[in-house]
Amino acid sequence: MRELRRLSLRFLNAVPVILLVAVLTFFLMHLLPGDPAVVIAGQDASPQAVARIRTQLGLDRPLPEQLLVWLANLARGNFGTSLALNQSVLAAVLDRLPVTLSLAAISLAITVPLGIGAGVIAGYKRNTWIDQSVMVIALLGVSLPGFWIAILSVILFSVQLKWLPSGGYVPLAQGAWPWFASLIQPAVVLALFQIGFLARMTRSAMLDVLDQDFIRAARARGVSEWSAVIKHAFRNTLIPVVTAAGIILSLLIGGSVIVEQVFALPGIGRLIVQAILARDYPLVQGTMLLLGFAFVAINLLLDIVYLLVDPRVRYE
Amino acid sequence: MSEAAVAGGTRLARRRRFPILRRLLRHGSFRIGLVLVLVLVIAALCAPLITNVDPTAMRIRFRFRPPSQDFLFGTDMFGRSVFARVLYGARLSLWIGLAVALLSGAVGAMIGVLSAQWRRLDGLMMRLMDALAAFPAIVLAIGLGAALGPASGSLIIALTMAYVPRTARVLRASALVIRELDYVEAARVSGAGSLRIVLRHLLPNCMSPLLVQMTFVFAYAILAEAALSFIGIGPPPPAPSWGNIVAEGRDYAVEAWWIMLFPGIAISLAALGMNLLGDGLRDVLDPRMKIET
Amino acid sequence: MPPLLEVGRLNVQFRGERGWVTAVEDASFTVAPREALGIVGESGSGKSVTALALLGLHPPGTRIGGSVRYGGADLLRLPPRAMRRIRGGDIAMVFQDPMSSLNPVLTIADQITETLRLHQGLTGAAARRRAVELLDMVRIPDAARRLDEYPHRMSGGQRQRVMIAIAIACAPKLLIADEPTTALDVTIQAQILDLLRELQERLGMSVMLISHDLGVIAEFAQRVMVMYAGRVVELAPAAALFARPLHPYTELLLRAIPPVDADVARLPTISGAIPDPEERIDGCRFRPRCPFAQASCAIEPPPLLEAGNGRLTRCPPRLAA
Numbered sequence: 001m002r003e004l005r006r007l008s009l010r011f012l013n014a015v016p017v018i019l020l021v022a023v024l025t026f027f028l029m030h031l032l033p034g035d036p037a038v039v040i041a042g043q044d045a046s047p048q049a050v051a052r053i054r055t056q057l058g059l060d061r062p063l064p065e066q067l068l069v070w071l072a073n074l075a076r077g078n079f080g081t082s083l084a085l086n087q088s089v090l091a092a093v094l095d096r097l098p099v100t101l102s103l104a105a106i107s108l109a110i111t112v113p114l115g116i117g118a119g120v121i122a123g124y125k126r127n128t129w130i131d132q133s134v135m136v137i138a139l140l141g142v143s144l145p146g147f148w149i150a151i152l153s154v155i156l157f158s159v160q161l162k163w164l165p166s167g168g169y170v171p172l173a174q175g176a177w178p179w180f181a182s183l184i185q186p187a188v189v190l191a192l193f194q195i196g197f198l199a200r201m202t203r204s205a206m207l208d209v210l211d212q213d214f215i216r217a218a219r220a221r222g223v224s225e226w227s228a229v230i231k232h233a234f235r236n237t238l239i240p241v242v243t244a245a246g247i248i249l250s251l252l253i254g255g256s257v258i259v260e261q262v263f264a265l266p267g268i269g270r271l272i273v274q275a276i277l278a279r280d281y282p283l284v285q286g287t288m289l290l291l292g293f294a295f296v297a298i299n300l301l302l303d304i305v306y307l308l309v310d311p312r313v314r315y316e
Numbered sequence: 317m318s319e320a321a322v323a324g325g326t327r328l329a330r331r332r333r334f335p336i337l338r339r340l341l342r343h344g345s346f347r348i349g350l351v352l353v354l355v356l357v358i359a360a361l362c363a364p365l366i367t368n369v370d371p372t373a374m375r376i377r378f379r380f381r382p383p384s385q386d387f388l389f390g391t392d393m394f395g396r397s398v399f400a401r402v403l404y405g406a407r408l409s410l411w412i413g414l415a416v417a418l419l420s421g422a423v424g425a426m427i428g429v430l431s432a433q434w435r436r437l438d439g440l441m442m443r444l445m446d447a448l449a450a451f452p453a454i455v456l457a458i459g460l461g462a463a464l465g466p467a468s469g470s471l472i473i474a475l476t477m478a479y480v481p482r483t484a485r486v487l488r489a490s491a492l493v494i495r496e497l498d499y500v501e502a503a504r505v506s507g508a509g510s511l512r513i514v515l516r517h518l519l520p521n522c523m524s525p526l527l528v529q530m531t532f533v534f535a536y537a538i539l540a541e542a543a544l545s546f547i548g549i550g551p552p553p554p555a556p557s558w559g560n561i562v563a564e565g566r567d568y569a570v571e572a573w574w575i576m577l578f579p580g581i582a583i584s585l586a587a588l589g590m591n592l593l594g595d596g597l598r599d600v601l602d603p604r605m606k607i608e609t
Numbered sequence: 610m611p612p613l614l615e616v617g618r619l620n621v622q623f624r625g626e627r628g629w630v631t632a633v634e635d636a637s638f639t640v641a642p643r644e645a646l647g648i649v650g651e652s653g654s655g656k657s658v659t660a661l662a663l664l665g666l667h668p669p670g671t672r673i674g675g676s677v678r679y680g681g682a683d684l685l686r687l688p689p690r691a692m693r694r695i696r697g698g699d700i701a702m703v704f705q706d707p708m709s710s711l712n713p714v715l716t717i718a719d720q721i722t723e724t725l726r727l728h729q730g731l732t733g734a735a736a737r738r739r740a741v742e743l744l745d746m747v748r749i750p751d752a753a754r755r756l757d758e759y760p761h762r763m764s765g766g767q768r769q770r771v772m773i774a775i776a777i778a779c780a781p782k783l784l785i786a787d788e789p790t791t792a793l794d795v796t797i798q799a800q801i802l803d804l805l806r807e808l809q810e811r812l813g814m815s816v817m818l819i820s821h822d823l824g825v826i827a828e829f830a831q832r833v834m835v836m837y838a839g840r841v842v843e844l845a846p847a848a849a850l851f852a853r854p855l856h857p858y859t860e861l862l863l864r865a866i867p868p869v870d871a872d873v874a875r876l877p878t879i880s881g882a883i884p885d886p887e888e889r890i891d892g893c894r895f896r897p898r899c900p901f902a903q904a905s906c907a908i909e910p911p912p913l914l915e916a917g918n919g920r921l922t923r924c925p926p927r928l929a930a
Contacts, residue, residue: 013443020447028463139595143588145539147546148562148580151569159570213709219666220704221697221724221775225689235714246449247482254454258543272455273547276462288451288459295450311714311759 003307010303014296019071021292025285026070030063042279053083057282079286084278089286093268099169100267102179103256106187107194111248115195116241119202123237124229126207134199141196146255150189150262157185167264186263190255194248201244202237209236239310246299253291339600346596352589356582360406371400372554380572390574392564401556402579408557409538409586412472416537419476421530424483429518431484432491433510442488445481453478453540461549468551475540479533486529490522524601531597535590542583558583612639613679613782613815614663614700620674621655621662623886629672630886632658634839636675637913640783640815645806647830647847648819649862651883655839656819657705660785664700665692698728701776705788707768711760717744718756721775728779743774747804766797770804777808783815784808790825802829823866827851835859838884838894841913845920855922858895893923901927 037054038045054060058069073080079089087095122134158166164185170178209215210233218232257269264270268287275283340346359366375395383390389398427445431438451459457474464470494500500517508516544550545559553560558579565575621633633655640646648656661667663677663684677684684695696702704710711720721743722736731739737756744752747770760768769789776784786805790798802825809816818829826833826847833850835843835858843856854860861879881898884890890897892907899906903926913923922928 013446016443017446017450020444021450024447025459028459139588139591140584143535143539143584143591145542145546145559145562145580145583145587147543147559148576148583151562151566151576152580155569155573213704213706214712216661216666217702217704217710217772217775218712218723219696220664220702221778222693222695222727223697223723224693232712232715236712239714250449250452254452257452257454257458258547261547272458273549276458276549281462284459284462288455291452291455292447292450295452296446299446299450309714311716312761 006307007304010300014300017296018293021296022071022074022289023067025289025292026067028288029281029285074289079289080282082275082280082283082286084275084280085283089283090290092271092283093287093290096266096268096271098171099265100253100256100260100269102172103183103187103190103260103265103267104252106180106183107190107252107256110188110191111194111198111252114191115198116202118195118199120206120229120234120237122199123203123206123210126210131203135203138196138199138203141192142200143196144192146189146193147258147262149192150186150259153185153189154262167262169265169267183265186259186265189262190252190259193255194251197251198241198244198248202241205237205240206233209233212236235309239306242302242306242309245302245305246295249298250295253295336600340596343596343600345592346600349589349592349594349596352585353593356406356586356589357410359403360410363400363403363407367397367400367403369397369400371396371404371556373397380568382572383574389578390572392561392572392575393568398561398575398578401561402558402582405556405558405561405579406582406586408468408551408555409541409559409583412468412475412541413534413538413586413590415472416475416479416541417530417534419472420479420483420533421526423476424480424529425487425519425522425526427480427484428487428489429491429514429522432488432495433514433518438488441484445484448477449481451478453536454543457540457544458549461544466549466552471541471544471550475537478540479536483526483529483533486525487522490525491518494518494521524597528594528598528602531590531594535587535594538583538586538590558586610641613642613644614640615678616659616663616675617678618675619659619662619677620672621658621667622672622674623668624670625887627887632839632886633662636836636841638834638841638844640817642782643809643813643815645809645816645818645829645831647826647833648817648836649821649823649826649833650836651821653838653883653886654836656836657787659836660702660787660817660819663785664696664702666696666702694728697724697776697781698779699781700783700785701779701781702785702787703769703772703776703789706792707765707772708792710772711768713760716757716759717763717771721756721771721778724775724778739778740774743778744771746777746808747771747774749774765793766801769793769797769801773801773804773808777812777814780812781814783817785817785819787819788821789818791820791822798825805829823862835862838890839886840894840910840923841921842895842923843921844913845916845922846918849918849920855916855920855927856895856924857899857901857927861900 037050037057037059041050041053058066061069077090079093081088082092085092118134118138122131122138125131154166157164165182168182170182172179210229215228215232218228223232253269256267257273259265260267260269261273268291272284272287275281275287373396375391378387378391378395379393381387381391381395387397387399389402392398392401427441431441448456453475456478457471460474460477461470464473495513495518500513503513503517541550541557542559542562545557546563548560548563550559551557553564561579562576562583565572565577565579569576616636616638619633619636620631622629622631624630636655636659638646648659650656658667662671662673665684665687667673673685675685679695680699682691684692687695711717718737718740721740722731725731725736725739740756741752744756749755749767749770755763760771763771769792773789784805789805790801793801805816805818806829808814816829818826820826830847833843833845833847834841835850835856837858843850843854843859845855850859851863854863858879865878879898884894884897892909893899893902893911896902896906905926911923911925913921914925914928916922916928
């Protein structure tokens with residue numbers, strides 16, 4: 001019951017957040033200095049073209065009315081229409097979703113076991129050479145710029161060794177291996193930062209837990225080292241890690257924008273960059289909004305996971 | 317009092333004067349980080365003294381020269397000195413990193429501490445932070461950068477907005493702990509106003525987590541700025557920034573590897589240095605802090 | 610009757626900022642079957658370290674010397690697997706802080722049945738039935754229902770009862786209770802001590818009770834060992850020790866207990882503080898605080914001397930007097 005109440009409270013909290021996300025993206029467009037229509041049409045566009053864009057986007061109406069229209073459209077599932085693609089924003093995003101999801105899934109599948117595993121081992125072997133080498137690698141992970149590593153990696157694995165394609169996406173429908181081969185390099189590059197981040201966090205959480213009295217108490221009743229670490233320490237370590245999972249996913253999506261650009265993967269990140277370079281503001285706005293909504297949803301899901309991991313929260 | 321006792325007293329005082337600084341300087345990663353950051357900052361500040369080459373001067377005759385005594389880091393496709401460009405690029409990258417760290421620290425601290433003190437503000441503020449945090453930092457910066465136009469100023473605003481929510485949350489959590497401490501309670505009971513409590517007790521006691529947080533934000537901002545410049549959403553060329561030098565060198569990465577190699581190393585060292593500083597600060601100032609966001 | 614546990618010249622050293630620091634020095638004592646041995650001392654006297662070392666629970670990087678003979682084996686030289694069979698099986702331990710000694714993410718049932726599974730191979734319904742019995746034994750009302758709760762739902766006293774239930778789950782020969790009542794309210798303290806005494810009787814086990822509180826020791830122990838700055842300074846049957854302490858430190862400790870029946874304006878206190886373990890003190894380590902110190906006390910560490918009737922003391926001058 002308490003769980004249900006807490007969950008419904010979280011859902012209620014998400015409502016204003018979603019609303020705020022929508023309003024923020026609306027104002028993003030109106031931050032444009034000067035007349036957005038002119039900016040979108042370009043400096044040397046004809047007055048007719050500017051006027052057409054202005055009416056098309058409803059920019060000739062008062063701001064509050066524009067906001068209401070924007071929100072009303074969103075409520076009906078209308079996220080706007082791209083200027084350049086002749087396509088609705090939702091359709092454009094859905095077209096590219098499989099690429100970004102595939103990339104994120106492979107990257108996450110590398111990040112989670114490696115990051116958490118490395119952190120647990122480093123924490124358990126604290127102050128040994130194992131700990132120190134794991135932590136140096138993790139530090140490099142959060143310090144080396146991904147796009148630069150991507151270039152170096154392409155030179156090595158695509159140009160010199162010719163093991164992997166240097167870019168482009170192969171849909172899963174054309175075979176699992178080509179699909180995987182087209183994504184593994186970008187996914188690893190993308191994962192490096194998150195692995196480092198997760199390993200550093202898991203290690204400090206682990207150190208914290210291993211110093212707790214209940215670990216010593218567990219050893220005092222004859223529990224094996226393995227069980228003391230995995231059964232008793234690990235689940236407690238997961239509590240702060242789950243709290244940070246939202247940040248990790250956020251880093252992942254942010255990083256995928258860059259990585260998609262380097263590896264020419266036609267995903268959502270590339271969509272948004274191309275939209276910006278093409279001054280397709282409705283597309284930028286709509287894509288950001290969808291990403292924002294997705295994150296609110298992910299954070300709600302994480303709350304449920306959190307509830308499963310930490311019994312103390314369940315009763316609060 | 318005997319003279320010996322007085323002498324002993326001052327010796328003790330000297331030993332205890334900067335205990336935190338001493339512990340920081342004894343911390344291995346802090347030391348390495350400090351050296352890295354200092355070298356880069358000095359290089360950036362003294363760029364005109366270190367080289368008299370104009371980073372934007374094109375000399376087509378000297379295109380694609382590999383690193384040598386004359387061209388320390390080689391030259392790019394326009395014959396510009398990569399060394400001079402990396403050196404001047406440091407100014408922009410470090411300036412953006414510093415500005416983002418300071419601004420997001422100030423704004424985040426304000427929001428965090430005020431929300432902790434005025435609970436009625438808390439709900440709204442935290443929802444706003446949730447909403448801002450719903451956009452990945454890079455995406456938010458791209459969107460805002462697009463809206464504000466490609467300039468370092470818009471990049472600073474964009475990245476600041478992206479990092480404010482995390483700083484605000486960390487500071488709010490610390491302030492919530494501190495405001496329950498006995499001496500703050502005592503101040504409240506003895507009639508101190510909210511503003512006084514915020515200024516006298518909450519803010520000064522949140523300095524450690526704030527400083528740690530700002531150091532890590534500095535590192536993230538350097539990486540984010542470089543990434544954004546790399547994909548073309550940053551300060552416009554020909555002004556050198558580490559990110560756009562790598563972007564320019566990308567097409568020649570195999571034949572003229574030096575163009576992209578050296579700015580990449582510079583970015584790595586800067587981020588590494590700030591992260592090491594952050595690790596040291598956290599270990600010494602705030603050993604209980606778990607999440608290094 | 611041969612002793613259940615025989616500790617011989619136990620030495621424990623930690624790595625300090627300047628080399629090794631001795632936390633326990635040449636501690637030798639025995640625990641007889643069904644005996645209640647009390648170990649008393651200020652914090653930092655080495656009493657908890659002694660207890661942890663017996664079960665090999667000291668932090669990594671600790672240097673241990675001497676022997677701990679139990680059941681024909683030396684616990685200090687036991688391979689890890691055999692040591693784990695002893696822990697929680699033959700020798701169990703209860704810790705000071707019940708609030709942090711139970712794993713917050715596991716239910717009470719998980720933590721009790723874990724011990725039963727490890728040492729008695731009990732699983733499933735049988736383990737559960739036994740767990741309910743154990744909770745009943747430590748007087749937790751409504752045991753069957755509370756079994757599935759998480760620790761944070763229980764009070765400190767109840768959690769300590771759960772810790773005791775876990776400790777006695779496999780009917781250990783020896784229970785080491787390290788400050789089991791220190792973190793609890795005074796009224797709860799008495800209940801927990803009563804419970805421990807009753808369980809000792811019922812299960813026929815030996816108890817090693819560690820406390821800084823002479824009152825608790827007086828109420829519980831048959832024999833008392835007094836530790837100071839890592840050394841055993843006195844060991845005696847409880848009645849004799851309380852009637853006539855032989856070591857100055859014990860005497861001063863006793864004087865610092867408030868008498869129940871008389872009003873005293875001011876309790877005598879022991880001047881000074883327990884020395885920093887890293888600090889070097891030649892001769893008797895209590896000398897700087899000892900009102901009876903003589904020149905000879907500074908020359909060499911005093912030996913632990915026989916004083917008749919099974920008594921030992923580390924104060925030659927007073928024994929001679």
